[in-house]
Amino acid sequence: MKLTLFLAAALALAGCTTSRQIVGQDGKPAHQISCDGQAQGMDACYRKAGELCGAAGYDVVGQDGSARPFFVASGGSFSSGAAVYRSLTVACRG
Numbered sequence: 864m865k866l867t868l869f870l871a872a873a874l875a876l877a878g879c880t881t882s883r884q885i886v887g888q889d890g891k892p893a894h895q896i897s898c899d900g901q902a903q904g905m906d907a908c909y910r911k912a913g914e915l916c917g918a919a920g921y922d923v924v925g926q927d928g929s930a931r932p933f934f935v936a937s938g939g940s941f942s943s944g945a946a947v948y949r950s951l952t953v954a955c956r957g
Contacts, residue, residue, distance in 0.1 A: 879899070892955070
């Protein structure tokens with residue numbers, strides 16, 4: 864039971880940066896980058912955009928961020944916090 868609480872808290876605090884290629888509103892390729900978790904900030908999304916687009920640079924098409932509260936109860940103990948979700952959509956120049 865304590866393991867469940869630990870895993871829930873760890874998932875809420877940790878995060879990773881992922882990206883996927885999408886088609887932008889203008890019909891051109893764009894990248895949607897997610898940098899979720901409390902352990903990192905929006906700067907992780909901007910670093911990933913730089914890696915994806917290189918020296919040509921990028922234009923920010925959109926960005927979003929939210930925190931969703933969670934509560935986990937198990938065997939008489941509980942854990943609560945907020946899961947943080949962030950996304951950045953960019954179009955590479957050139």
